[in-house]
Amino acid sequence: MNSAGIVTRKPFIELTEEEWDKVLDVNLKGYFLCAQAAVRQMVKEKKKGKIINISSINAEVAIPNQVHYCASKGGVRMLTRAMALELAQYQINVNAVGPGVVKTALSSDRLADPAQMEWLMSVVPLKKIGKPKDVSNVVLFLASEEADYITGRTIYVDGGWLIH
Numbered sequence: 001m002n003s004a005g006i007v008t009r010k011p012f013i014e015l016t017e018e019e020w021d022k023v024l025d026v027n028l029k030g031y032f033l034c035a036q037a038a039v040r041q042m043v044k045e046k047k048k049g050k051i052i053n054i055s056s057i058n059a060e061v062a063i064p065n066q067v068h069y070c071a072s073k074g075g076v077r078m079l080t081r082a083m084a085l086e087l088a089q090y091q092i093n094v095n096a097v098g099p100g101v102v103k104t105a106l107s108s109d110r111l112a113d114p115a116q117m118e119w120l121m122s123v124v125p126l127k128k129i130g131k132p133k134d135v136s137n138v139v140l141f142l143a144s145e146e147a148d149y150i151t152g153r154t155i156y157v158d159g160g161w162l163i164h
Contacts, residue, residue: 084152100158
């Protein structure tokens with residue numbers, strides 16, 4: 001499972017190349033390198049298996065001041081699909097989970113801001129913040145035999161945000 005994510009909040013026109021590179025290196029390149037190392041070993045040992053990438057609702061929904069984060073998570077979505085296509089021949093399933101608003105260290109500043117909370121509740125139909133367990137339950141499902149016929153998909157755990 002690839003689960004790395006960093007973000008800074010900064011307007012597009014103020015974003016430096018170094019900030020762009022840092023977010024893309026952690027959020028996308030890191031997934032590529034870790035998955036490639038794992039897959040090489042799996043293929044060498046002729047082992048089927050599962051790779052699960054943690055993406056984000058921001059693979060689908062753009063938000064201001066996070067162009068680099070959105071681009072990285074959109075990249076994870078397509079990396080997942082392309083890997084699934086290539087690795088199916090080895091019986092390696094590749095899927096992603098795209099959390100919406102979940103109470104984590106990465107979201108703590110947004111959740112502490114009353115204006116942000118009001119906006120979030122306006123776009124999340126279930127009107128609540130997700131818990132890490134909401135995401136881990138989907139990861140466990142995708143890692144199980146029950147998901148052996150699922151590959152190349154991103155499952156969004158977003159309280160209904162993408163309904164809009």
